[in-house]
Amino acid sequence: MIWYFQNADRSRHERLAIEALVADVQWLRPLDWRIDEHLRLVWDADIVISERVFPIYLRYPNHFPHSPPLVMPRGDTSRWSSHQWGAGGELCLEIGADNWNSDFTGADMVRSAFGLLEMEVEGTPSSEIPSRHQTTLGQDLRWTVSRLAVTTSLLEFAATQDLPLEGKVDAIIHDEAVVYYASHFVRDGAEVWRDASIPNPLRAESFNIDGILIPWPSAASLPTIATDQEFRADLAAEGVPLDENGRVVLLIQGEVLHAFRMYGDSVSKVTIVGPDLAADRLGEDHRSLSERKVAVIGCGSLGSKVAVSLARSGVGNFLLVDDDVLLAGNFVRHDLDWRDIVTHKADGVARRVQLVNPTARTDVRRQRLGGQESSGNLEGLIEVISQCDLIVDATSSAEAFNYLCAAAETGRKAMIWAEIHGGGIGGLIARHRPGIEPGPALMRRVIENWCAEKGIVNERPERSYEDRNAGIPWVADDADVSVIAAHASRFAIDLLIPRSPSIFPRSAYFIGLAEGWLYSEPFHTEPVDVGLASQVVTEQNGLDAAEVAAERARVIEILGRSFGETPSTR
Secondary structure, three states: OOHHHHOHHHHHHHHHHHHHHHHHOOOEEEEEEEEOOOOOEEEEEEEEEOOEEEEEEEEOOOOOOOOOOEEEEOOOOOOOOOOEOOOOOOEOOOOOOOOOOOOOOHHHHHHHHHHHHHHHHOOOOHHHOOOOOOOOHHHHOOOOOEEEEOOHHHHHHHOOOOOOEEEEEEEEEOOOOEEEEEEEEEEOOEEEEEOOOOOHHHHHOOEEEEEEEEEOOOOOOOOOOOOHHHHHHHHHHOOOOOOOOOOEEEEEEOOEEEEEEEEOOEEEEEEEEOOOOOOOOOOHHHHHHHHOEEEEEOOOHHHHHHHHHHHHOOOOEEEEEOOOEOOHHHHHOOOOOHHHOOOEHHHHHHHHHHHHOOOOEEEEEOOOOOOOOOHHHHHHHHHHHHOOOEEEEOOOOHHHHHHHHHHHHHHOOEEEEEEEOHHHOEEEEEEEOOOOOOOHHHHHHHHHHHHHHOOOOOOOOOOOOOOHHHOOOOOOOHHHHHHHHHHHHHHHHHHHOOOOOOOOOOOEEEEEOOOEOOEOOOOOEEEEOOOOHHHOOOOOOOOOHHHHHHHHHHHHHHHHHHOOOOHHHO
């Protein structure tokens, strides 16, 4: 229902408020009310200031009074004010969507428009005129096609140069924009700068264009771009003749960068974007994550999300283990996309990690932990995993879990595992910290016993999520997997910082996403107390000192025979 029919009282209130304003002031000439083609209520009037007439109309939105009416020029496409959405556009007034409330009326909007236009006529500086006219970066770039992404590294380097430098500028072509970024510059054939903040996988997807960086005098005007001849002439006048077309020209003028694209016989200005001065959006405690190394075993839907989340959080080193290949069916919940189709998931996740964290280092192993792999390769892989700061099991494979328990126990390293229940009703996240919780294998038995005490069965998955040989795939959508992956990532960050005490009072949680099994409703969470490592009773050594020494001597003797040595010859 349209407001002026539904709310006759408010309609009358608006009419009376405007009639009162007309009776109270000399600068307002009323015309008439009308309904536009979108059934919006409109009032036409003229504002007269110092014999200048501003034809306006006040337009009420159909969802008034929940949002404000607008004051627009009526049939005049000239620019009335710097506080206006373009020539002929809406006036940007003191009252807007962010501070509007239903106590205001259309008359208040007209009065505010008069105040704005009066100051413009009197020549009040734009900065002193009260207004809400602030555009976002996205609004400013809405109609720009050519854009240069400027990094802090580029600005700092460019500001120190006093001679022109040849180099390369890379371009990424989108439907709506062409985005350039400076790749590297050379002097006398040797590279003198390369932007380390640009991910290598992005370079592989970009087009190389010849570029030149030119120091430009602070007092000099920018070169004319009306024609390429004039542009070249202005550059030559500053001692930089250009003979080739198809370049991106960067001019550094003090600390200000300008960019131009030469193409054929034309030259166009390239919009400068950046650098992002608020780029560090992580807490101070995340800085240490750049030195941590995380092994992510299983780069399927769950593991890919955990790896990328940790990369965004600042983790600087990854060991990525998975033998599987990305197929189109994986896209319903995998973090990768068509750019990585039929490539190994571990390689795709490595590229994805570097795209969000260019300084991250990745070690990729296209191996199956517990699959048809040679025992030598398997032992070597377990050894490499045991050297990481954190082990993440995202396989949902009991066999892989057992091998990872061995890596965690022998390397005395922390371990996290996460599982998603079939049907997407929830999942499990658990962590093991050496010397704090029991070993991960014992923790798993504790979790199963906890379920048994509640009269429910926590069946171990017999296959991984992405196992194509297991028949019907697991049913869980991207939102289901993302929730469990996010919780696992928070567990991981808490471990890696490390926070002391941990923000998590328990080391295992069942997280419900729907009613069913042990969950009474969505977001029902059940913490599990797995106990402490100090509470675990270990098997006592029944040998006395002499028997221990004899057993060790026997092992040493075997070592000597095995390597052709005796204890006395070493």
